[in-house]
Amino acid sequence: MKPLRTEVVIIGAGIVGAMCAYYVNRAGLKAIVIDRGTVASGTTGAGEGNIMVSDKSPGPELELALKSRDMWFEVAQDLGNEFELVAKGGLAVSRGDASSLFELSNSQSVAGVQTKRVGASEIQELEPFISKAIQNGVHYPQDAQCQPMLAAAHILRQLQRRGLEFIGHQEVLKIERKSENLTVRTSTLEIQSDFVVNAAGTWAGEIARLAGSELPIMPRRGFILVTAPLPKYVNHKVYDSDYVDNVASSDADLQTSTVIEGTQSGTILIGASRERVGFDKSISVSVIQRLARQATSLFPILAGAQLLRVYNGFRPYSPDHLPVIGADSLIPGLYHCAGHEGAGIGLSAGSGKVIAQLIKNEIPIVNPEPFSPARFQMAYL
Amino acid sequence: MKHFKFDDENIPFHDGESVAAALLRAGKWRFRETRKTKEDRSLFCGIGHCFDCIVVVNGEINQRACLLEADEKLSIRKQLGVN
Amino acid sequence: MGAGPAGLAAARILSEHSVSVDVFDQYPRAGGQYWRHAKNEPFPAESFKTTLTSSRLNWLFECSIWQIESEKSGHTIYAIQNGRTIERTYDALLIATGAIERPLPIPGWTLPGVMTAGALQSLIKGQGLIPGERIVVAGSGPFLFPVIESLQKSIQQSSSSNPSSDIRIVGIFEARKLSRWLLNSVGLLLNPEKVIDAMRFLINLKREKLRVTTGRVITSIKDTNSKNVKRISVMPLKGEKVSNNPTGQELDCDVIAISYGFTPDLTIPSILKLKTVNKEDDEIVMVDSNQRSSKLGVWAAGEITGIGGHEIAIREGEIAALDILGKGGSLTSAIRKIDRWRKQIFATGLARVYKVSKRWFEWNADDVVVCRCEEVSRDEIINSFRELGADSVRTSKLFTRAGMGMCQGRLCHRNVQDIARVFGSESTKISRPIGGAVTLGELSD
Structure with a gap:
């Protein structure tokens, strides 16, 4: 078996891996993307395609999200928007006391997010089918959405015309450091490279272990309910403002709050259940019922909508809920780009860019310190 | 004979008959128009599996005409896409 | 679940013993597809007439079973009947949900x-x-x-x-x-x-x-x-x-x-995550000689364990019912097993005689809609393998939406599988996490 030789090996053909490939390729480096399955067959294939700035509090993640959001549109311009990218805007609403929502939006606006407080009549204008009981909300015009599978597939396909290689069905068995090289071994291949990017999503911890390092990335289960195709009842990404509190929570108990949105295919997605249960793929009736109840109380017209499907995916998360982007502190040449939890689609462009910049020794678009793998690896040093 | 409404017409039906059967008996073959290509569709599997015969029933979309028993209280419309 | 030949045959035997039995069916009358009859007509099979009026059987017609949860205490069926929610727990389930035409x-x-x-x-x-x-x-x-x-x-x-x-x-x-x-x-x-x-x-x-x-x-x-x-x-x-x-x-x-022909309706088995095997390119529920599935307390009978027609379905329903009653080793059961075997040989031969060409999509060069719900064509599906990197029915579906529409792939899954096979794809197991029609309003009650 003659080993392949390249400059960068990217493990994972989800959206994060695809965006890493895009910026590594733009940086002029030769790269090979491998995946244990095919393109977008993990978390990316089970996501809504959220590119959101509204659900993040000021801080490093929001800073990355803002940059990343704009970069998505640049990628679409460069490669052609064949993945339904659209800035549909988000609407966070509050049923009761809106003070924490407004407090958040004020601070977000200071951090550079476009926000607009809206009252009952403006809410009705933005979302004519929303419950009349909703009095307060904040409109976030920057929130966007795409079809994440198509995005990953089109990016990789276009890059293959620009010299990138993509090889599916390659489960990594070992990553070894020999002299100046890293060798990635799969069941059928051996690839030597200068750099390896671990963009393996929920399997990122496993990949780190195979390289002799460690990374605390865990799976968090999420459900999305999908309705039958309906008229355009929901224009924006509409969510309960308590969703924002949930995202930041580390309480392992089941928490749900709703995010509702329409898709170009006419289905309505109801999501944002958060449950930490490991790799158990079963669906629970109580979660489905709770999401349905929250959705119909926000949009009463959805009571007649038929539930077609439920899909669950696993969001890769780290203990502090920030993604892990940067060089491994133990294995030279190994970079991690994982643990984006429910924000992987939105943060993928910025994260890929940061990885390419770190590899090229350039100054990254955001301060990479808070995302550094070292924050979890100090203990092992 | 009893009737139900299909768009602006009165469709007669036998007791216990399905909406789909009554429509076909009356020569109404076009139950709905698809979302993407606006193609006409009609009864296809006849037993509730395929959802091709969906119509709007009393304002509710996506109702399978092959499973629905005809009734005078029904006001049915050809479903145009999701409307 | 299912009041067709297999379900009725099982119900007939169970009704002769002191067990309490619920029979679910999505249609307004018993009979399934085989004994389909008009509202005012008598039941077409004479030998089942007393079963239909048995006081030991509780009939739940026009029921849409959308979810089943299995726990130590039993299997809980969640269903909708005329807008009303049914939630009941059982010691034993018999799945006899039949087949989908192909x-x-x-x-x-x-x-x-x-x-x-x-x-x-x-x-x-x-x-x-x-x-x-x-x-x-x-x-x-x-x-x-x-x-x-x-x-x-x-x-x-x-x-x-x-x-x-x-x-x-x-x-x-x-x-x-x-x-x-x-x-x-x-x-x-x-x-x-x-x-x-x-x-x-x-x-x-x-x-x-x-x-x-x-x-x-x-x-x-x-x-x-x-x-x-x-x-x-x-x-x-x-x-x-x-x-x-x-x-x-x-x-x-x-x-x-x-x-x-037909393809087994694996909606309910997929919710219960029953083990399946491939038979003549169809995914079927794996059962033992007593029709027991891979899950404790769950039996399967009729077309979902292999397309064979109503006579085999009746035998399988009876064998399952006898085993549920603890009589799986009885002579009555053994006699039925021999008859089942004889009929299965015929059915397997029949499947060989009428084997559907796997290359049907090459019969006409013109493109053709394969997924009727989402209007996805043969060429779009082929393109998802050739250009987008799809490697299975599952990934092709995520790219093209074939099988994602109202019928949830009931009509096209099997056909997309044939196209996928050309690209070296292994078969994708059927997964339909929501078993039947249910609205968000019904779930909110």
């Missing part, structure tokens, strides 16, 4: 007037309606016989009650040649009554001056401008491929009934 996509098959043979059968038997005047029955497999028979009977009735009516069968096309029956010689030897059935059918056809043209398939259906009349092209099928020798023919008609 039509093959042909350019023009989405035109009104083209329907499955089962749809035509359900209109005739369930509604007393012959939906057209010039009817073609086409496809492959033994199901075409009873459809033609009931169509013929119903045409006779209609012309005797209304002499001016002029309804005709204008073509019967069976893809496979009669000579292929040699592939089922053992099955015929073990089931001689089937030879008599076939002879009776053929004699009947002859008397009606009808002819089954074998070795022919419809390769396209075109709309003519005249009201509801369609022109079909019929071509010879040689092995897997359409040939031009002898040359094909064209024919005008208004109703075209198509059937290429």
Whole structure:
């Protein structure tokens, strides 16, 4: 078996891996993307395609999200928007006391997010089918959405015309450091490279272990309910403002709050259940019922909508809920780009860019310190 | 004979008959128009599996005409896409 | 679950013992597809009439089972009946949800007037309606016989009650040649009554001056401008491929009934995550000799354990019921197992005789809609493998939306699988996490 030789090996053909490939390729480096399955067959294939700035509090993640959001549109311009990218805007609403929502939006606006407080009549204008009981909300015009599978597939396909290689069905068995090289071994291949990017999503911890390092990335289960195709009842990404509190929570108990949105295919997605249960793929009736109840109380017209499907995916998360982007502190040449939890689609462009910049020794678009793998690896040093 | 409404017409039906059967008996073959290509569709599997015969029933979309028993209280419309 | 032949056979035995039994069915009456009958008609199978009125059985008709949760305390069924939620826990489940008809996509098959043979059968038997005047029955497999028979009977009735009516069968096309029956010689030897059935059918056809043209398939259906009349092209099928020798023919008609057999309805088994195996390219529920599935307390019977027809389904239902009662090792059960074996040999042979070509999508160069719900074409599916990196039905579906529409792949999954196979894909297990129609409002109650 003659080993392949390249400059960068990217493990994972989800959206994060695809965006890493895009910026590594733009940086002029030769790269090979491998995946244990095919393109977008993990978390990316089970996501809504959220590119959101509204659900993040000021801080490093929001800073990355803002940059990343704009970069998505640049990628679409460069490669052609064949993945339904659209800035549909988000609407966070509050049923009761809106003070924490407004407090958040004020601070977000200071951090550079476009926000607009809206009252009952403006809410009705933005979302004519929303419950009349909703009095307060904040409109976030920057929130966007795409079809994440198509995005990953089109990016990789276009890059293959620009010299990138993509090889599916390659489960990594070992990553070894020999002299100046890293060798990635799969069941059928051996690839030597200068750099390896671990963009393996929920399997990122496993990949780190195979390289002799460690990374605390865990799976968090999420459900999305999908309705039958309906008229355009929901224009924006509409969510309960308590969703924002949930995202930041580390309480392992089941928490749900709703995010509702329409898709170009006419289905309505109801999501944002958060449950930490490991790799158990079963669906629970109580979660489905709770999401349905929250959705119909926000949009009463959805009571007649038929539930077609439920899909669950696993969001890769780290203990502090920030993604892990940067060089491994133990294995030279190994970079991690994982643990984006429910924000992987939105943060993928910025994260890929940061990885390419770190590899090229350039100054990254955001301060990479808070995302550094070292924050979890100090203990092992 | 009893009737139900299909768009602006009165469709007669036998007791216990399905909406789909009554429509076909009356020569109404076009139950709905698809979302993407606006193609006409009609009864296809006849037993509730395929959802091709969906119509709007009393304002509710996506109702399978092959499973629905005809009734005078029904006001049915050809479903145009999701409307 | 399911009040067709398998479910009823099980219910008949269970009702003779002191167990409490609920029978769920999505339709308003018992019988399933095989004993489908109109509302005011008596039940077609005499031997089940007392079962239907048994006080030990609780019938739950028009029920849509959307979810089942299994725990130590039992299996909880979540269903919707007339907008009302049903939530009940059981010690034992018997799944007998039957099969889904399998039509093959042909350019023009989405035109009104083209329907499955089962749809035509359900209109005739369930509604007393012959939906057209010039009817073609086409496809492959033994199901075409009873459809033609009931169509013929119903045409006779209609012309005797209304002499001016002029309804005709204008073509019967069976893809496979009669000579292929040699592939089922053992099955015929073990089931001689089937030879008599076939002879009776053929004699009947002859008397009606009808002819089954074998070795022919419809390769396209075109709309003519005249009201509801369609022109079909019929071509010879040689092995897997359409040939031009002898040359094909064209024919005008208004109703075209198509059937290429059945595929097991694995919706409920997929919710319960029962182990499945492949048989003749169909995914079927894996069961032991007592019809036990891979899950404790769950039995499966009828078409979901392999397409075989109502007689096998009845035996399987009975065997399952006996085992549920703790009589799986009894003589009564053993006798039924021998009969099941004899009939299964015949059914397996039959599947060989009427094996559907795996290359049906090459019969016509023109593109064709494969997923009717989301209007996804053959070429789009092929493109998802060639260009987007799809490697299975699952990933192709995520790219193209084939199988993501209202029917959740019930009609197209099997057909997309055939296309996927060309690209080296292994079969994708059926996954339909929501079993039946349920609205968000019903879930919110």
